[in-house]
Amino acid sequence: MSLMEFCSTCGILLDLNLILDQSATFCNPCFETINQTKFPQSDACDCEICCFKGENFMDQTLNSSNLHLYSELKQHNCSQNTKPLSQTQRKRKGRNKYKTQSASSKKKGSFVFKSSVKTCISIIPSDKNTDTQVDIDWDSSSPCYLVEERPSDVLNDWSAAAAESWSEEYLQDDWVNSDLSSPYVHLDDWGFTIPVSSSPPDTMGLTSSILTKPNSNLKEDKNNEEQPQHRNNSSGKNHHLFKKVGVKWKREQNEYCAKLLAEDTPEIAALVAGQRRKDDGSRYFVGGVDISFIKGNNEDACACLSVLRMPDLKLVYQRMEMVKLTQPYIPGFLAFREVPALEPLFGHLKAVAPQYWPDITLVDGNGKLHPRGFGLACHLGVVLDIPTMGVAKSLISAQGISEDEEHKRLKRTLAGAGDGFDLISDSDEVLGKCLRVHDGAPNPVYISVGHKVSLQSAVWLALECSMFRIPEPVRRADLDSREYLRQGKTEPEQFVLSHDEGN
DNA sequence: GCGACAG
DNA sequence: ATCTTGTCGC
Known part of the structure; x- marks a missing residue:
């Protein structure tokens, strides 16, 4: 069953079978014309609701990937259909991605130029x-x-x-x-x-x-x-x-990388072997760190460290505080943005509740699964010299690993909790594991070694402390820091489980 | 040649 | 990281 589509320029009924690019809603002659056209400069739409209000376009050549910009502009310039399209309408137009991901920044009159030039x-x-x-x-x-x-x-x-x-x-x-x-x-x-x-x-x-x-x-x-x-x-x-x-x-990543230990310490090995969970009551602690942001402000954020007691996943320690992030986010260099904000949290923990010092800390991001084998989890682990592991929600392209068809196919083979497959670099090194962590969550998570832990143990731990898709320590840090910001708090907030409550 | 790349 | 709205499944 095919939908009726019309050319956005001349209005002719389109033969959908002939449209190669699904994001295009132009007939071939119009497409050809447009394809050689430049965006009109300073020719912004002025209607009240248009997301291009006040927008200036660079004189980029139109092509299949930015066609939607042109059709949007065109639509509003002709003063018709000034209501925003519903989501289903947008989907039919193939512009869903643009609307949901770029509209907010467009509204601010911002301008992003994507360089097509190599080497910069x-x-x-x-x-x-x-x-x-x-x-x-x-x-x-x-x-x-x-x-x-x-x-x-x-x-x-x-x-x-x-x-x-x-x-x-x-x-x-x-x-x-x-x-x-x-x-x-x-x-x-x-x-x-x-x-x-x-x-x-x-x-x-x-x-x-x-x-x-x-x-x-x-x-x-x-x-x-x-x-x-x-x-x-x-x-x-x-x-x-x-x-x-x-x-x-x-260079800094390479220097730190030399100190990285991708094996279990004796403590972690004992913990994973179950020697810390016998009925003598000894337990272990797992930390989780995350940073949440306020919309439209990428500098002021809330950093959070949560520590959960295993195996009952009870929150025993948490600290949230506002931090200033001075560095920009650049994929591959996340650690330089977040580590300075996370480090002080561990100092507070040591001072306030050393009894809850985590045996290992889960980090919201990657460890060895990284273009240079040294992601945020490794960075934090090495800097603080503590066991860490990376838990990422989406796959980073690194060393030949990417979200390609083969990867998607493998993901579909994962049936339930514990299922996963190794992520192998182009030099045949296992950098991490794509792992389904819970039966109720079909989307996998990406586990990799941070510091002082083996991949096997990291996977075991991830499974051990997961109730949903995201392992609880990071999930708590994520949820609670988000709520902290939502309530407009600015003062540091700390929670320590008292000894009585603990037993 | 271009695009895509954790948070 | 953040935004919104809709949809799906239990």
Whole structure:
């Protein structure tokens, strides 16, 4: 049973069998025309409810992946159908993804440019209160430049201010101006190619390619030929800021990685062997950490450490406090954002309730299952020298592992709690396990070694402390820190189970 | 060539 | 990480 679809441009009835790209709702002739068109610049819709209100488009060429932007714009410009589409309507239009994931940031008048140029990382501040939008080319041969693009006619004042502060911060780092050609060469052992030049020419290429691209602004077609030249010459209007943060962070990860222990300590081995759970009443404790955020603010967050007593999963200790996260989230470098916020929680625990010091801590993120084998769980474990393991809710692409068809097929074979399969890197190392942790939760979770624990033990522990899809220690940390924020609390909150209650 | 990549 | 709405299954 096929649905009726009409071309968004000319209105002709479409033959659905001929549409290759399901997100497209254009007939072939219109598609061809559009495909060579640029987004109209400064041609934003002005209707009250439109999510493109106040939006400026860069003169990107339309293609099948950004067609939905064009159809949205077109729809609202023609002043018809100004009501937002219902979810089912959106699904039929194939624009569900766009609506649910991007609409909120679009509303703020933010602008995100996805670089198509290799060898650089582009950053655009999306909102003065939110995280920096980071788009990274993960080609392993890419140098690690963070590039900020802000043509002055596209981004407004607050982003200019944000960019200034970023640039100041960057330039204070000694390594920014250092010669990259020698000190970092050893990183190549891990498969990274490090840029030799101290200025990133490809980035300039990116910039000029934006500025010189012919701009077919629909409203000003007379000026089309002149404008690119003009803008390209007035380079003083544009600011370009660079940072080589990835190089520094990769080096740090490699240094820590040498200290990583992916085997059970005698204590963990004994615990898993059941020697800590005999009827003499001895129990063990499992910690869980997580950080929750307020919508629209990626700096102020609530960090939480929960400790549960096993095997009854009773909460014995918890601390939540507001933290400032100064670093942006960059996939592969999550630890640099979250570890500084999580570390103090363990200091408090030691001071206040050392009797509840966890035998192992579950971390909301990956451990060895990571592009460089050193994710958040490893990082936290090594820094604090405690046993940790990673529990991630979605799969990170790393070392040949990705959510491909084969992976999806394997996931479907998992029938119940305890079922799982190894995640094997392209160099045949088992980096983690895709594991169904509970019968009621068909979605698996990704377990990997953090520090001082083997994968087998980590899997056993994950199963041992799960009542739902997410193992209880991290789940409690997640749920409670979210609730803390929801109630607008700001003062640290601590809970310690008294000795009497405990028995 | 582009996209996708924990939280 | 955050947002919303709808849907499915027990």
